[in-house]
Amino acid sequence: MYLSLADRHGPQTDQTTSTRAKTTAIRVAPTVIALGIVSLLTDVSSEAVAAVLPLYVTGSLGLSMVAYGFLEGLHQGVSAVVRIAAGYAADRTERPKAIAIAGYGLSMVTRAGLLIVQGFAGIAVLVGLDRIGKGIRTAPRDAMIQEVSQPEHLARSFGVHRMLDTIGATIGPLLAFLVLLAVPEGYRVVFALSLAAAIIGVSVLVLFVPAIRLGAAKNSDPASASASAPSPTARTAPTGRSVRSWGRAWGTLDRPLRRLLLAAGLLGLLTVGDGFIYLAVMSHGHLDPVWFPLLFVGTNAIFLSLAIPVGRLADRTSRGAVLVLGHLFLAGAYLAAAFGGHGLWLIVALVMLGIFYAATDGVLSALAGQLSPAGRTATGIGAAQTVVAVTRLAASTGFGALWVLFGAVPIMMAAAVVLVAMLPAAWWLVVRR
Numbered sequence: 001m002y003l004s005l006a007d008r009h010g011p012q013t014d015q016t017t018s019t020r021a022k023t024t025a026i027r028v029a030p031t032v033i034a035l036g037i038v039s040l041l042t043d044v045s046s047e048a049v050a051a052v053l054p055l056y057v058t059g060s061l062g063l064s065m066v067a068y069g070f071l072e073g074l075h076q077g078v079s080a081v082v083r084i085a086a087g088y089a090a091d092r093t094e095r096p097k098a099i100a101i102a103g104y105g106l107s108m109v110t111r112a113g114l115l116i117v118q119g120f121a122g123i124a125v126l127v128g129l130d131r132i133g134k135g136i137r138t139a140p141r142d143a144m145i146q147e148v149s150q151p152e153h154l155a156r157s158f159g160v161h162r163m164l165d166t167i168g169a170t171i172g173p174l175l176a177f178l179v180l181l182a183v184p185e186g187y188r189v190v191f192a193l194s195l196a197a198a199i200i201g202v203s204v205l206v207l208f209v210p211a212i213r214l215g216a217a218k219n220s221d222p223a224s225a226s227a228s229a230p231s232p233t234a235r236t237a238p239t240g241r242s243v244r245s246w247g248r249a250w251g252t253l254d255r256p257l258r259r260l261l262l263a264a265g266l267l268g269l270l271t272v273g274d275g276f277i278y279l280a281v282m283s284h285g286h287l288d289p290v291w292f293p294l295l296f297v298g299t300n301a302i303f304l305s306l307a308i309p310v311g312r313l314a315d316r317t318s319r320g321a322v323l324v325l326g327h328l329f330l331a332g333a334y335l336a337a338a339f340g341g342h343g344l345w346l347i348v349a350l351v352m353l354g355i356f357y358a359a360t361d362g363v364l365s366a367l368a369g370q371l372s373p374a375g376r377t378a379t380g381i382g383a384a385q386t387v388v389a390v391t392r393l394a395a396s397t398g399f400g401a402l403w404v405l406f407g408a409v410p411i412m413m414a415a416a417v418v419l420v421a422m423l424p425a426a427w428w429l430v431v432r433r
Helices: 005-009 013-026 030-060 067-075 079-091 096-114 120-148 152-182 187-206 215-221 222-227 246-252 255-268 274-282 288-318 321-339 342-370 377-406 409-430
Strands: none
Touching: 005 274, 030 067, 030 096, 030 120, 030 152, 030 187, 030 274, 030 288, 067 120, 067 274, 067 377, 079 096, 079 377, 096 120, 096 187, 096 321, 120 152, 120 342, 120 377, 152 187, 152 288, 152 342, 255 321, 255 342, 255 377, 255 409, 274 288, 274 321, 274 342, 274 377, 274 409, 288 321, 288 342, 321 342, 321 409, 377 409
């Protein structure tokens, strides 16, 4: 929540209002907290499933790494087919909550499907539908965060949301671990608990998140418009509703945002899912499969502890620089997973991966929102997320095939080297330009 003394005590001079607002502002809006709680519950649901899916697919179902690579690719990238469309719809209707509810609701339904469906085809369909639900909800949700946040503290607001999101992402795998510890092969118990968490999350969204209208505050309140003005580096464009189809939404994006999308795409091609990194750790043979879900917990705990500090750092320095340099830690995670599966190398892999997410997840949305044209915030954020999802789909699918051909260690090392080689190009696109 944020509120100034001027709001509480009536009209005051501009200087007094400005001074007191600076000293009494609370920089996170209640809607950000509410959306964070929704994401927390949803991530308890989704990450509990994600933490057991690699073992369930390759162990219980007996599928190959190629099959898992395909499912991981779906998990990473199928949401791309709807992300920019959902963002455009949120901008066009100016009411993102209803769209977000549809996305969260679709993912909730897939949890029930996991209790019924067996076999590769059924699991693939459910994973795809779940990710489509994620694609529908993400841009409208992030647009709501952008709408209610102070521009100068935007990355921090996203950091707070991602912190709550990551609490759920930490609880989910821990819950899965406890279930498997108590009930060997208890995958269906995990799926049932996942469904319960998803139902509660959707209920919180419906009951406690207000129906925000995008741009309403800016259009109706001159003071609010002034307070919400974009930072000096943000690019703006005339508002309007002349776009007739979501495909033309790409054409409304300014050149700085397009350069960000290109950089995100280059880096996304070298970003594979967490499951591959953890399976590479296990390939050394030093870790019992029952501990597998705790690897997700370790990474998410690091992400949780760093989301707000790194968001603050990005706001105070350069969001683009933090985004690009964060990929150095992903390369470090690849190398640590390649070098060893126990002791120091295991810890390094989890820490590096957690830092990577803290430096990129919320920061990318904040930067995309900052560079989006006026009236196209959700479209811009959705476009960035679409590019990342598509490239990670390609990365994960290709990585599964290369794993079978060459093995985990050589591919992890090669991915780290090529990723580092990509960073100067990304820096030139996002920071120097």
